[in-house]
Amino acid sequence: MSDYAHPEVLVTTDWVKENLGKPGIALIEVDVDTKAYDAGHVPGAVGFNWETQLNDSVKRDIISKDDFQSLLRESGVQNDDTVILYGDNNNWFAAFAYWIFKIYGHDDVRLMNGGRQKWLDEDDKDLTVDAPSVSPSNYTVSGGRDDLRALLPDVLAASKDGSHNLVDVRSPDEFTGKVIAPPGMSETAQRGGHVPGARNVPWATAVAEDGTFKSRDELEAIYTKGQNLDRGKPTIAYCRIGERSSHTWFVLTYLLGYDNVRNYDGSWTEYGNLIAAPIEKG
Amino acid sequence: MPRHDVRVYDDIFEMMPSEENPTPLVRVRNSLPDESEYRLYAKLEWLNPLGSVKDRAAWQMVQDLEARGEIGNGRGIVEPTSGNTGFSMAALASARGHHMKAVVPNKVPAEKKILLKMAGAELDVVNDELCPAPGLGDGSINLAKTHAKAQRDRYVMPNQYENVQNMEAHVRTTGPEIWRQTEGKITHFFTSLGTCGTVSGTSKYLKSKNPDIRVIAVQPSEGHDVPGVRNVSQLEVTKLFDPDLIDEILEIDFELAYVRAVELLQKDGLRAGPSSGLIFEGARQILQREGQGAGVGVMIFCDDVFKYTSNLVKHLPELGQGLEP
Numbered sequence: 001m002s003d004y005a006h007p008e009v010l011v012t013t014d015w016v017k018e019n020l021g022k023p024g025i026a027l028i029e030v031d032v033d034t035k036a037y038d039a040g041h042v043p044g045a046v047g048f049n050w051e052t053q054l055n056d057s058v059k060r061d062i063i064s065k066d067d068f069q070s071l072l073r074e075s076g077v078q079n080d081d082t083v084i085l086y087g088d089n090n091n092w093f094a095a096f097a098y099w100i101f102k103i104y105g106h107d108d109v110r111l112m113n114g115g116r117q118k119w120l121d122e123d124d125k126d127l128t129v130d131a132p133s134v135s136p137s138n139y140t141v142s143g144g145r146d147d148l149r150a151l152l153p154d155v156l157a158a159s160k161d162g163s164h165n166l167v168d169v170r171s172p173d174e175f176t177g178k179v180i181a182p183p184g185m186s187e188t189a190q191r192g193g194h195v196p197g198a199r200n201v202p203w204a205t206a207v208a209e210d211g212t213f214k215s216r217d218e219l220e221a222i223y224t225k226g227q228n229l230d231r232g233k234p235t236i237a238y239c240r241i242g243e244r245s246s247h248t249w250f251v252l253t254y255l256l257g258y259d260n261v262r263n264y265d266g267s268w269t270e271y272g273n274l275i276a277a278p279i280e281k282g
Numbered sequence: 283m284p285r286h287d288v289r290v291y292d293d294i295f296e297m298m299p300s301e302e303n304p305t306p307l308v309r310v311r312n313s314l315p316d317e318s319e320y321r322l323y324a325k326l327e328w329l330n331p332l333g334s335v336k337d338r339a340a341w342q343m344v345q346d347l348e349a350r351g352e353i354g355n356g357r358g359i360v361e362p363t364s365g366n367t368g369f370s371m372a373a374l375a376s377a378r379g380h381h382m383k384a385v386v387p388n389k390v391p392a393e394k395k396i397l398l399k400m401a402g403a404e405l406d407v408v409n410d411e412l413c414p415a416p417g418l419g420d421g422s423i424n425l426a427k428t429h430a431k432a433q434r435d436r437y438v439m440p441n442q443y444e445n446v447q448n449m450e451a452h453v454r455t456t457g458p459e460i461w462r463q464t465e466g467k468i469t470h471f472f473t474s475l476g477t478c479g480t481v482s483g484t485s486k487y488l489k490s491k492n493p494d495i496r497v498i499a500v501q502p503s504e505g506h507d508v509p510g511v512r513n514v515s516q517l518e519v520t521k522l523f524d525p526d527l528i529d530e531i532l533e534i535d536f537e538l539a540y541v542r543a544v545e546l547l548q549k550d551g552l553r554a555g556p557s558s559g560l561i562f563e564g565a566r567q568i569l570q571r572e573g574q575g576a577g578v579g580v581m582i583f584c585d586d587v588f589k590y591t592s593n594l595v596k597h598l599p600e601l602g603q604g605l606e607p
Binding site for chain 2: 033036039040041117120126127128129184
């Protein structure tokens with residue numbers, strides 16, 4: 001992992017095992033399958049529900065600053081903790097949570113490389129159904145990074161003037177408009193296709209067979225050389241609801257060291273519902 | 283001692299199939315194109331005590347877990363299952379005083395889920411429709427593994443996909459039964475692929491007796507919805523698949539599985555389920571291709587059609603017509 005631009009943002013499953021229960025480390029599981037945590041989690045890990053705890057329950061938005069602060073207080077996370085995030089589906093929602101932690105200015109956040117699956121597959125790693133013992137903290141959100149998030153006007157402008165790398169991380173069938181969403185997904189759009197000017201780099205191309213991230217060389221070959229992403233330009237990544245693109249945002253920002261990468265969490269479920277917005281198909 | 287001659291037993295376990303108490307072989311005649319020298323037999327696995335070929339593997343695995351002290355004293359079973367193994371295992375485990383949790387993909391027909399509950403299993407239903415991703419494996423296998431790992435004092439996972447006892451069951455029972463029932467004259471063995479316990483175990487035994495016996499695995503075309511069987515492309519989940527024990531893998535248009543299942547009931551009186559229909563169509567195609575000279579074929583008819591009526595209506599819509607006054 002050492003040749004990544006910011007290798008300190010990843011920890012191995014072995015590192016997590018060695019550091020279980022140590023003070024100053026907050027383990028947090030965030031899954032696509034919101035039942036997975038209850039079935040079994042890494043000992044001491046707190047579980048966040050992406051639907052009800054990381055998103056606003058009324059308007060469509062990420063959790064507010066105040067709610068984030070309350071969530072971390074209830075979860076016993078301290079401002080100077082090293083937060084380790086992991087989850088199912090190659091850390092989709094763990095990466096989404098990572099992005100939110102950074103938006104609200106938490107300093108030391110890391111992903112467990114390989115996620116829940118790698119931990120499950122390793123015989124020397126334990127799971128538990130026991131709830132962690134949590135002492136509420138005085139967590140305070142002080143700073144914040146609005147510049148990690150792209151909103152619709154940013155995307156419309158970027159599409160029009162070609163000033164950005166626009167990266168659509170969905171499957172090729174979603175990108176071309178053959179399907180509007182993967183089978184079984186309830187959040188969808190009125191139209192299929194992609195934002196004009198976007199390149200299709202499915203998120204999973206960043207992941208090796210064992211579920212960990214590919215090497216820096218492989219990632220450079222995919223994004224920088226293969227897709228000709230221009231390191232001199234800012235980048236906006238999007239998907240369907242913003243979780244898969246958080247994964248790519250993480251790869252571009254921390255593993256490849258791109259400057260100025262933003263996640264458009266409105267993604268296709270916002271863009272594909274707009275009246276009169278330009279759409280490319282095929 | 284079980285009294286197989288009069289079929290009087292002390293308990294269900296004495297009824298389990300063995301060389302002395304085999305499931306029947308019945309010759310299939312009417313659905314074949316012509317009369318021929320070739321004798322094609324169906325092995326009626328639905329006449330096992332709990333209604334499917336899976337009784338063999340389930341019983342072998344439960345016995346093995348008991349013998350090794352892995353279950354008992356409050357520790358039961360968790361297993362990913364698409365139905366038949368779970369049903370056999372749940373009923374056998376319950377009858378032995380063990381509890382069981384079955385992790386079931388959502389697409390499994392309701393009839394099978396209800397049967398699992400009736401047999402005493404606690405259900406955990408998994409949505410398998412998530413976007414495919416590298417190295418994630420099968421959702422129900424992962425969840426069962428999670429339960430086994432997170433609650434080691436409550437569950438052990440037999441894991442039919444990796445447990446050699448699944449294969450061993452067929453080395454000990456299915457193979458010897460067929461050898462004895464055909465008086466060593468079997469030339470072709472037809473079955474399907476799922477966990478591959480049946481094909482690997484039976485083939486291992488039969489080929490040890492006569493290496494010239496041809497073993498044909500019949501698989502449905504990709505995109506199929508024939509419950510309980512797999513296309514080779516779906517076999518990464520099992521460790522019991524051994525290509526050296528299979529002479530040919532024959533792919534069949536899966537729609538024919540349903541057509542043949544109904545044909546077997548209407549022409550032969552055999553209440554064959556869709557996977558049996560699939561295997562029968564495979565045998566027909568081999569016979570058409572290779573002629574019908576002297577030979578003895580045995581087909582595994584895994585289970586009967588009763589659990590699949592709604593599934594059949596989907597593929598043979600005329601079955602669903604005229605049901606109202």
